[in-house]
Amino acid sequence: MDSLYTLTTTVNGRIHTRVVEPRMLLSDFLREDLALTGTHVGCEHGVCGACTVLVDGVAVRSCLMFAPQVDGCAVETVEGLAPGPDRLSLLQEAFRETHALQCGFCTPGILMTIKAFLAETPDPSETEIRETLGGTLCRCTGYQAIVAAVTLAAARLRTQGASP
Amino acid sequence: MKPAPFQYLKARSLEEALAAKAALGDDARFLAGGQSLIPTMNFRMAQPTALVDLNGLTGLAGIAEQPDGTIGIGALARHRDVERSAVIARWQPMLVEAVREVAHPQIRARGTLCGNLAHADPMSELPAVMLALGARLTAQSVSGQRMIAAQDFFRGVFTTALSAEEMLVHVAVPPLQAGTGTCFLELARRKGDYAMAGVAAVVTLDDRRLCRSARLAYCAAGETPVLAEPAAGLLVGAVIDADSAAAVGTAAAEVLAPTGDVQAGADYKRHLAAVLTKRALLAAADRARGA
Ligand SMILES: Cc1cc2nc3c(=O)[nH]c(=O)nc-3n(C[C@H](O)[C@H](O)[C@H](O)COP(=O)(O)OP(=O)(O)OC[C@H]3O[C@@H](n4cnc5c(N)ncnc54)[C@H](O)[C@@H]3O)c2cc1C
Ligand code: FES
Ligand code: FES
Numbered sequence: 001m002d003s004l005y006t007l008t009t010t011v012n013g014r015i016h017t018r019v020v021e022p023r024m025l026l027s028d029f030l031r032e033d034l035a036l037t038g039t040h041v042g043c044e045h046g047v048c049g050a051c052t053v054l055v056d057g058v059a060v061r062s063c064l065m066f067a068p069q070v071d072g073c074a075v076e077t078v079e080g081l082a083p084g085p086d087r088l089s090l091l092q093e094a095f096r097e098t099h100a101l102q103c104g105f106c107t108p109g110i111l112m113t114i115k116a117f118l119a120e121t122p123d124p125s126e127t128e129i130r131e132t133l134g135g136t137l138c139r140c141t142g143y144q145a146i147v148a149a150v151t152l153a154a155a156r157l158r159t160q161g162a163s164p
Numbered sequence: 165m166k167p168a169p170f171q172y173l174k175a176r177s178l179e180e181a182l183a184a185k186a187a188l189g190d191d192a193r194f195l196a197g198g199q200s201l202i203p204t205m206n207f208r209m210a211q212p213t214a215l216v217d218l219n220g221l222t223g224l225a226g227i228a229e230q231p232d233g234t235i236g237i238g239a240l241a242r243h244r245d246v247e248r249s250a251v252i253a254r255w256q257p258m259l260v261e262a263v264r265e266v267a268h269p270q271i272r273a274r275g276t277l278c279g280n281l282a283h284a285d286p287m288s289e290l291p292a293v294m295l296a297l298g299a300r301l302t303a304q305s306v307s308g309q310r311m312i313a314a315q316d317f318f319r320g321v322f323t324t325a326l327s328a329e330e331m332l333v334h335v336a337v338p339p340l341q342a343g344t345g346t347c348f349l350e351l352a353r354r355k356g357d358y359a360m361a362g363v364a365a366v367v368t369l370d371d372r373r374l375c376r377s378a379r380l381a382y383c384a385a386g387e388t389p390v391l392a393e394p395a396a397g398l399l400v401g402a403v404i405d406a407d408s409a410a411a412v413g414t415a416a417a418e419v420l421a422p423t424g425d426v427q428a429g430a431d432y433k434r435h436l437a438a439v440l441t442k443r444a445l446l447a448a449a450d451r452a453r454g455a
Contacts, residue, residue, distance in 0.1 A: 005172060022172030022215070025206070044166060045203035046271055058244075058273045064202045065274070068172060069219060113270065134355045135268025 007071040011036065012080030020067045027051040029067035030077060038078040038108050042137070049136030052109035053077050059116040078108035081115070091115060091153045091164045100149035102140035110136045114150055115164040124154055167205040171214035178224065178304070181216050182331060186306045188214045190328040195219070196279030197242060199271050224333065227251060233339030239332060243272035243280070256297065256337055258346035258364060262289040265348070268356040278332045281317070284324045284388075287358045291318050292389040293348060294335070296364035296381035302334040309333075318388040343376070344368040345451030347444040350383070351436050353427060359384050360428045361436035363416075365444035367404060369452045375399040378445070380412070382437060386421035395419065404449035406442070413441030 008017045011034060018033050027044075030036045030053070042048035044063045051062040054076040081089040088096060091111055101107045110133065117124070117132045124132075129150045133143060157164060171188070175181035185192055192214035195201060204210040218224070218240060225240040227249045235256055237246065246252055246263045253260050266272060266280070266289055280290045281301065294301075294314040301312045303326055317325050326332060340346065350362030366379040378396040383389055395416035402408050422433035 003169075003171070021169065023167040023169055023205075025166065025202075028166075044206045046199060046267075049268070049270065052270055059270045060273050061199075061270050063206065064198050064271075066172070066198075066202075066215075068174065069198075069217065117269070131355045132269060135270055 005068040005071075007068050009070045009072070010074045012076060018067075022066055022068050024067040025063055026053070026055075026065040026067050026070055026075075027062040030062060030075070033067075036077050036079050040105055040108055042105070047137070048106070048109075049113065050106055050109040052112045052136065054112055054116055057116065057119070059113050076112065076115075078111055081111060089164065090156055090160070090162050091118070091149075094153035094156065095146075095149045098145050098149040098152060100141060100145040106136055106138040106140075110138070110146060114153070118150070118154055118157060118164045122154065122158055124150070126151070166208070167202070168208055168211040170212055172217065173214065174217045174220050176220060178221060178331075178333065181218060181221065182304060182306050182329070184214075184216045185331065186329045188216070192216060194279075194282075194331055196240065196282075197271075197275035199267070199275035200279065200283045200285070218331075229255065230336075235337045235339075237277055237335045237337070239276065239278040239334065241277055243267070243275045243277065244269070246277055247272060255339065256346075258297070258348045258366070259293055259337070262293045262348040262362075262364065265289050265350050265352070265356075265359065265362070271356075277335060281335065282324060282326060282332045284318050284320075284322050286318075286321055286386060286388050287384050288389075289348065289350065289359065289362055289364075289383050292362065292381040292383040293364045294337075295389050295391045296346075296366050296379050297337050298379075300336045300338070301332055302336070303327075303330040304333045305329040305331070315391065321387050340366070341368050341377075343370065343452055345448040345453070347447040347451065349440045349444045349447070351440060361385070361422065361433050361440055363437060363440045363444050365441070365448045367399075367445060367448040367452050369404075369449065373403070373453060375402050375404050375449075378404075378412075380416055380441060380445075382416070382420055384422055384433065385437065390420055392416040392419055399445070404445055406446065409442040409445040409449075410438075412445060413438035416441050 040050040042050040193212040195215040195217045224238040226238045299314040350359035362383040364381045368376045370376040378399040380392045380396045417434040417438035424430040
């Protein structure tokens with residue numbers, strides 16, 4: 001049992017090996033050690049959802065995991081969504097078109113939440129969309145536009161068979 | 165960094181986890197889903213000196229039906245696994261109903277049933293469900309195993325019958341008797357929030373469709389989950405209809421001791437518990453008739 005932990009994790013397809021204190025939260029590891037500041041930190045007790053990332057494809061709160069817990073795992077953050085520097089993913093494009101963000105603080109967590117949600121629920125009802133969004137707080141939009149964005153993205157995914 | 169420093173051990177076997185916990189003492193903690201422990205560490209309300217991480221013990225993640233119909237749930241089965249288990253959906257649908265009310269999908273992806281029970285938050289849905297279903301909990305330490313009935317497990321706010329060295333390794337949910345229906349209902353302002361009131365109802369009917377037995381358990385009703393035995397007993401031998409169910413709801417609500425907060429006062433929460441009891445009993449009885 002050492003005071004430092006060496007971890008190797010794949011983040012957005014790139015392998016990183018780092019030495020961390022075990023108390024390093026995954027959210028801080030992504031932001032501070034890997035300089036991936038797209039993952040936002042709001043409440044640090046699981047309530048706001050701004051820090052949501054995918055670990056092995058499953059949406060989790062990165063403020064409620066320690067960095068050593070992703071040793072050997074694949075992590076996806078908002079930086080991994082866009083297929084290229086000048087192109088948005090289908091989900092991001094739907095958010096842009098429907099004005100589903102204003103300040104954008106909540107957006108990374110919501111995008112990652114919805115990416116996992118649509119992969120499992122390709123044809124969601126509005127209730128399912130609203131219940132899923134209930135796990136993320138947005139102080140700007142009033143949510144209506146976010147519901148519209150998710151509905152639009154789901155419809156496009158179904159017709160195009162693309163990935164979110 | 166927010167949490168205070170701690171020693172970290174990723175346990176590779178149950179034996180290693182138990183030995184480490186025994187050696188590291190009372191200030192060390194098991195780390196299961198971390199969805200209750202890490203928030204309190206982030207605020208330094210909890211400052212464990214060491215964490216024994218159970219997440220590598222995938223052998224403890226199982227959910228399995230035993231030959232007698234008992235469903236066994238291991239220490240590392242997450243809320244998400246319970247929610248998606250075909251065996252639980254088929255034989256203990258109330259547990260699926262209740263776990264869907266626990267937090268949000270991102271929290272359920274990590275949090276575990278056993279961690280939730282060990283945490284013993286009286287606001288939580290799952291301890292009440294375990295009381296209503298008469299679950300048996302297995303505690304294990306380096307000195308051996310013992311079985312604790314759900315009724316004897318919850319001792320107070322965040323306090324259980326587990327000793328500092330013991331891990332909750334297994335939960336056994338016994339099969340429902342023939343002619344039984346169940347229902348979990350709660351009211352929260354927003355899906356995923358802790359409930360203002362919540363009830364788990366289990367109803368068994370005889371072949372004349374009269375109530376043979378009934379169990380009612382409540383979350384958010386005091387310092388522990390509450391089993392309202394005298395109130396549920398009023399139903400025995402009776403037809404379960406709107407009048408009898410409402411009377412039992414009123415009787416049960418009298419023994420509950422919810423805490424008033426910004427969302428609702430204690431009296432209003434008791435009123436909600438009575439209304440939910442009536443609805444849950446009627447739904448459980450309907451399901452029992454179909455069973
Ligand atoms: C935003 C948010 C909303 C939530 N809403 C709800 C809700 O509506 N309803 C609800 O019920 N819960 C809710 N929770 C809590 C959630 O259900 C947790 O998953 C659960 O309470 C604890 O389980 P865990 O596996 O995460 O345990 P941990 O956080 O890892 O551990 C909790 C405690 O139990 C101990 N422990 C863990 N496993 C064991 C074991 N096997 N044996 C002995 N001790 C053990 C730990 O040492 C620690 O002291 C919420 C959490 C968050 C962050
Ligand atoms: S920062 Fe993680 S949920 Fe708010
Ligand atoms: S866009 Fe500002 S918080 Fe959601």
